Amino acid sequence: MKPITICIALAACFQAVHAHYRWTSLIVNGTTTGAFYYVRQNTNYNSPLTDVTSNDIRCNTGTLASGPTTNVATVIAGSTVGMALDQTIFHIGPLLAYLSKAPSDIHTYDGSGAWFKIAQTGPSFSSGAISWPTQVSQYTFKIPASTPPGLYLLRVEHIAVHSAKTVDGAQFYIACAQIDVRGSGGGAPAPTVSLPGAYSSSDPGILFNDYYPIPTSYTMPGPAVWAG
Ligand SMILES: *[C@@H]1O[C@H](CO)[C@@H](O)[C@H](O)[C@H]1NC(C)=O
Numbered sequence: 026m027k028p029i030t031i032c033i034a035l036a037a038c039f040q041a042v043h044a045h046y047r048w049t050s051l052i053v054n055g056t057t058t059g060a061f062y063y064v065r066q067n068t069n070y071n072s073p074l075t076d077v078t079s080n081d082i083r084c085n086t087g088t089l090a091s092g093p094t095t096n097v098a099t100v101i102a103g104s105t106v107g108m109a110l111d112q113t114i115f116h117i118g119p120l121l122a123y124l125s126k127a128p129s130d131i132h133t134y135d136g137s138g139a140w141f142k143i144a145q146t147g148p149s150f151s152s153g154a155i156s157w158p159t160q161v162s163q164y165t166f167k168i169p170a171s172t173p174p175g176l177y178l179l180r181v182e183h184i185a186v187h188s189a190k191t192v193d194g195a196q197f198y199i200a201c202a203q204i205d206v207r208g209s210g211g212g213a214p215a216p217t218v219s220l221p222g223a224y225s226s227s228d229p230g231i232l233f234n235d236y237y238p239i240p241t242s243y244t245m246p247g248p249a250v251w252a253g
Pocket residue numbers: 053054098099100101
């Protein structure tokens with residue numbers, strides 16, 4: 026948020042003006058772990074994604090390369106986990122969380138398999154006003170108790186919709202942690218989606234005008250939540 030007087034390129038301008046929030050740390054067993062210890066580090070700093078058709082919509086830019094050096098957290102199914110940010114979210118928009126099971130090695134899994142949603146938090150509405158779960162520095166939720174045991178990418182996302190009234194104006198802030206889910210399993214996660222594929226730039230929750238007329242509803246992007 027430092028004032029800048031000269032902008033050589035628009036992208037440089039943006040980075041200087043917008044010190045954006047990043048998902049950095051897995052929360053597990055009540056502890057916020059170190060930055061990029063269990064979370065794959067991205068290479069686009071704090072810039073958001075805007076292209077829902079890119080493979081980067083899985084886990085953010087450059088994260089496949091950081092998988093091998095990222096640790097794997099053991100997580101008990103049914104327990105609360107989450108992800109913390111390096112700074113408070115200041116844009117409006119929903120919070121979402123997904124899982125995708127790695128076919129074999131989690132460190133090299135590219136996220137091309139099936140994803141299912143395990144949590145989401147949208148806006149609330151009262152007296153003609155819409156209010157968002159913003160001004161938070163972390164997002165916590167449960168790993169469903171019947172999640173089949175195995176190695177998963179845990180994808181956490183904030184979709185900023187402050188500029189989303191034009192196509193590709195929504196901003197996706199994403200990160201993936203590498204987790205090893207333990208438990209008795211027994212569940213069949215559904216519905217599943219692909220990424221890219223789960224979102225379209227014209228989805229009502231992605232191409233969205235928050236300002237006028239003031240919305241009275243919001244359609245969460247992506248599939249229904251699997252409760253486990
Ligand atoms: C969380 O707690 C479980 C149960 O005690 C343990 O097996 C697991 O290793 C812990 N995970 C982390 C990342 O500390």
